[in-house]
């Protein structure tokens with residue numbers, strides 16, 4: 001089958017290493033496209049869950065596919081999220097066409113696009129809006145504040161901030177959470193004169209124009225591969241949401257026949273990952 005050529009593909013919130021991850025569906029999507037640039041916009045590998053030692057073959061296949069793209073010199077940005085924040089230590093790391101970053105800014109046909117995961121807004125939304133002003137000054141400042149806040153929160157025995165915990169409380173609070181998130185992202189993007197702001201994190205795919213007194217921005221969210229099975233695609237000056245559903249029934253049928261995949265321990269998983277990444281070093 002001929003692969004669909006796409007200028008930019010954005011996926012986020014895959015949560016490899018968790019039971020909820022639809023790695024098989026993601027793999028069949030990735031195999032159907034030929035991106036020039038792939039942006040992995042956070043929470044790709046769920047390192048928080050790693051101690052549960054769940055790492056089926058299909059999850060490794062996703063990694064293998066991505067390293068295969070690197071071997072073909074596809075530009076891949078691994079943008080860190082909160083579930084893979086350990087990778088923030090490696091920000092600035094480059095290997096071949098792979099780059100680990102906290103954010104990406106691209107010029108897309110003369111328009112400025114800003115990509116980041118979005119967990120940095122957790123603190124703002126749970127505390128005070130004045131923190132958003134700091135975000136406008138420096139995104140990296142927000143990351144530091146978040147890290148500090150999580151550190152304190154963990155020390156106090158409350159655990160890390162988690163949007164999913166908050167969202168599960170009620171539908172009403174979920175709607176408010178999503179609206180707040182989108183507005184904060186848009187406000188900061190507008191004050192920095194971006195045309196597009198592209199996030200993940202809230203597992204809510206969407207493309208919408210958001211206005212405030214100072215201007216307007218197009219807000220985009222790539223959704224997730226837990227429930228929505230969505231991606232963002234940029235082509236010929238336009239964005240659209242890809243939704244994996246046409247093959248969904250077929251995949252479901254396959255899944256019921258699938259035998260239980262063997263589980264591996266942490267050390268084996270880690271060694272396999274290292275081996276996988278070593279292959280593409282050039």
Ligand SMILES: [Mn+2]
Pocket residue numbers: 042043081082083117119200201202
């Ligand atoms: Mn997240």
